[in-house]
Amino acid sequence: MKRSPPSGGRISRVTRAVGLDLAWPFFEAHHSSVAAAAAALCDTLQPIDHEDEDAACRALVAAMGKAGLLTLSAPTDGPHDVRALAITRERLAYHSGLADFAFAMQGLGFGPVMVAGTETQKAEWGARVRGGSAIAAFALTEPGAGSDAARVATRATRDGSDWLIDGEKTYISNGPIADIITLFARTSDEGARGLTAFILPANTPGLSVAERIAVVAPHPLARLRLDSVRLPDSARLGEVGEGFTIAMATLNIFRVTVGAAALGLARRALDEAIAFASQRPLGNAMLVDNAVTQDRIGTMATRIDAAALLIARAAWAKDTQDGDHRRSAAMAKLEATEMAQQVIDSAVQLHGGLGVTVGARVEALYREIRALRIYEGASEVQRMIIARTLLK
Structure with missing residues (x-):
């Protein structure tokens, strides 16, 4: 049986106090408009047909191109705004893992051209990639x-x-x-x-x-x-x-943003857990009133914010500071993806049998998070990067 996880949709409660907080000093005024644009796009996206992921991805890329969001993945001039990429990926992943994938791959796939391409090469493909007509x-x-x-x-x-x-x-x-x-x-x-x-x-x-x-x-x-x-x-x-060198330069741009995508998935899991626990009777109260549940939710929220701070620091350093930022990027990617796996697992546990039922949002999140601990540098590789930069 092919699984078809639901995408998008709203939940009854939103935990806005966790994740990338644009009031933190790592961000600038224009990043608020980036977040608003990503959120506005998510509001317009049609339900995703996971039975035909090819068509779904083409439609997502086209929608992002029309909305102008892909100029973040393939900027017309200057370096990537890594903080903007992170903000966008967090918002998209919260809405849909496939939407985040479609956005990220436009950047990763065209990234080597941005890093090392001639002006002719950039011109030949850049407008099509930004516009969403070339994948x-x-x-x-x-x-x-x-x-x-x-x-x-x-x-x-x-x-x-x-x-x-x-x-x-x-x-x-x-x-x-x-x-x-x-x-x-x-x-x-x-x-x-x-x-x-x-x-x-x-x-x-x-x-x-x-x-x-x-x-x-x-x-x-x-x-x-x-x-x-x-x-x-x-x-x-x-x-x-x-x-x-070109491949590593590209991966170093987007590595932090993998952590941001994981953060978005984890935020959605926490919100789903709170919404479910608030509506689930347990004895004479609700599941959310139980001390064990509150302990679990408190741990989830704290780990999400801790990872968000590592992501914000690494993205800020990449955007504003010269030098080698591999360690901060590796820390952000490592902690965010490992954190998200545990947070989503906790959300599944809180949902009980519903958490492992095909079609439940947390069941989809459980599958969506797993690859992020592997691609663009597995967790073991990130630990090696961290250790080797310290031991130099």
């Missing part, structure tokens, strides 16, 4: 290379003035529906330093979807095969051998 994907992971990018085996070899690319990529979000893919392939045997980045239009001959991959929280995911894919040198991003 973007980021292709680094392979069957034998996940967190260890040095093991990437997909190879690009020179053929006159072109490149011929052969290999496979897997777990590629938007893989089945992308119009533009930023691809990382090996151009030498120097480990991570042997990777080069390319812009790959999805209609290029030799590129095919080898397999659709079904996961616990449905979204367009695929294994891609590249069979003598020919690209001109003008499709190369940056210099030969700079692919790993």
Whole structure:
């Protein structure tokens, strides 16, 4: 049976005191309008058909493009506003995990072009990505290379003035529906330093979807095969051998925002738990009046705010401070995703049998949060980053 979690909708009580608080000194006046725009978009989104995630994602990207929200993912000039990205992802994830996914992938997929692309490359695709008419994907992971990018085996070899690319990529979000893919392939045997980045239009001959991959929280995911894919040198991003640096620079922009998405999911779980406990009889009172319930809710709210502060600090540092911010980003991503898993589990527990019933919002949240502890750097990798920056 294919699960079709509900998306959107309002609940009876809203816990507005937790999450990213725009009154904190990490934020600026214009961030209020960013939050308002994201909330306004969520109010207009139609119920998402999870039986056809391809069509749902296309519709979400188009709606975000029309609303102007994708200018945050692919800004017309200057660097990304990481705080704005975090605010937007938190609001979208609160409404729908798939909406957050659609927004984030436009940024991650086009991010390498923003980081290292020429003005011509940015102009060729930028307006379409911002407008929502072109869907973007980021292709680094392979069957034998996940967190260890040095093991990437997909190879690009020179053929006159072109490149011929052969290999496979897997777990590629938007893989089945992308119009533009930023691809990382090996151009030498120097480990991570042997990777080069390319812009790959999805209609290029030799590129095919080898397999659709079904996961616990449905979204367009695929294994891609590249069979003598020919690209001109003008499709190369940056210099030969700079692919790993470009990939990490892109991931470092969006890593903090993964934590923000987790924060949005956790906030929704807390609000669902409060709403349910407030309406559920227990003896002569309500479940929310029980001391054990209150202890659980207090713990959930405190952990959410603690993670929100780490996210706000890391996003603020990325936006305003020079230097290496890998540690603060890793801490934010690690704590927020691990926190959200536990908060959502607590919400499921408070719901009892309803919490594990297909169609319940907390059941959907339970599935939506799990991948965030893995993608864009698993929790174990974040702990290594934190430790290594301290031990230098």
